[in-house]
Amino acid sequence: MKVFPLALAFVAALTAIPSYAQNATALNAALANPSRPAADREADARRKPAETLDFFGIGPGMTVVDLVASGGYYTEVLSNAVGPRGKVYMQNAPSALQGERGERTAQAINERLAGGRLTNVERLNRDINDLGLPDNSLDGAVIALEYHEVYRSSDPQAESKFLAEMKRVLKPGGVLGVIDHAGNAGNDNGGMHRAELDKVLAGARAAGFIVDGTSDLLANPADDRSKTVFDGSIRGVTDQFIVKLRKP
Numbered sequence: 001m002k003v004f005p006l007a008l009a010f011v012a013a014l015t016a017i018p019s020y021a022q023n024a025t026a027l028n029a030a031l032a033n034p035s036r037p038a039a040d041r042e043a044d045a046r047r048k049p050a051e052t053l054d055f056f057g058i059g060p061g062m063t064v065v066d067l068v069a070s071g072g073y074y075t076e077v078l079s080n081a082v083g084p085r086g087k088v089y090m091q092n093a094p095s096a097l098q099g100e101r102g103e104r105t106a107q108a109i110n111e112r113l114a115g116g117r118l119t120n121v122e123r124l125n126r127d128i129n130d131l132g133l134p135d136n137s138l139d140g141a142v143i144a145l146e147y148h149e150v151y152r153s154s155d156p157q158a159e160s161k162f163l164a165e166m167k168r169v170l171k172p173g174g175v176l177g178v179i180d181h182a183g184n185a186g187n188d189n190g191g192m193h194r195a196e197l198d199k200v201l202a203g204a205r206a207a208g209f210i211v212d213g214t215s216d217l218l219a220n221p222a223d224d225r226s227k228t229v230f231d232g233s234i235r236g237v238t239d240q241f242i243v244k245l246r247k248p
Contacts, residue, residue: 023081024054030080035117040073046237048217049077053142055215056177056244058082062139065089065169067128068146070096071108078142079118089124089138091131129161133169141166142177145240148195163207167247176209176245179218181229181238192228197241204245215242 027050031041044050058064060083066075068091075090082088090109097106113121126132150159166176183194201211218240229238 023059024050027053027077027081031077036076037112040076043073043236046218047073049074050081051217052177052179052215052242053077053081055213055217055242056140056142056175058140058142058175058177061085063087063089063137064140064142065091065124065131065133065138067091067141067143068093068096068149069109070105072112074142074144075121076112076118079121082120084120086120088118088121089131089133090121091124091126091128093127094125097125129165131165131169135168136171136174138169138174139171140175140177141170142179144179145181147178147180147200148183148189148193151195151199152190152193159203160207163204163209167208170247172247174247175212176204176247178243178245179240182219182223182225182241184225187225192225194225194229194238197243200241200243204243208248209245210248212244212246214244217242 031044031050034041053059058078058081060081062082063086064078064082066072066078066088069075070092072090075088078088092105092109096102109123112118113123124131124133150162155161170176178200180200181192181194183189183192183196185196185198187194189195197214201214204211220234220237220239223234223237223239225239227234229235
């Protein structure tokens with residue numbers, strides 16, 4: 001039987017590219033590093049960051065942004081995921097770094113980045129609707145447990161403005177990964193810091209995004225979605241949805 005060189009080259013190329021499952025396994029190993037904050041490592045079991053980024057398709061060499069990064073749990077996860085050839089923007093609005101709470105956030109950021117330990121991370125103190133990044137410059141963006149804030153805004157166009165900025169900065173085919181506390185239609189989801197999955201999907205489609213899929217990786221049926229996410233009985237273990245959106 002003849003083996004054509006082109007076929008051999010194709011097989012070699014496939015075997016040279018790590019699968020997403022391999023990326024997730026490698027990322028889990030990296031996240032076990034004791035140099036990460038102990039609180040982060042403890043949170044991994046319930047937040048499943050490696051499996052979540054596997055679902056989003058975020059991996060080595062990519063340029064991504066952690067939106068509303070706060071103290072940077074996901075910033076550091078993304079830093080490990082994209083590796084030394086990749087880059088992570090750590091975005092926080094300037095207003096989020098002011099006042100008593102903002103000072104605590106700023107201190108947490110400084111502690112996380114102290115000593116240049118995350119060399120592929122760049123702070124981005126800009127508003128979420130005005131990132132100041134070039135058009136078509138990002139492979140991915142992640143907004144974790146903060147999407148509901150666009151519905152809490154007094155601006156009725158908050159969601160459409162945010163998604164327009166995402167479409168501007170993402171490359172064609174780039175991914176916007178959304179993780180949020182799940183809410184039920186008819187509830188005061190804004191007051192409970194929750195979001196309705198159907199509403200998120202409808203808004204994304206209206207903005208021209210492709211819904212690449214949803215995941216129940218962080219689902220918790222024991223959360224009946226009737227309580228604020230800060231309620232002690234469900235804090236940290238709320239029912240959460242994951243959505244993968246793609247720019248055409």
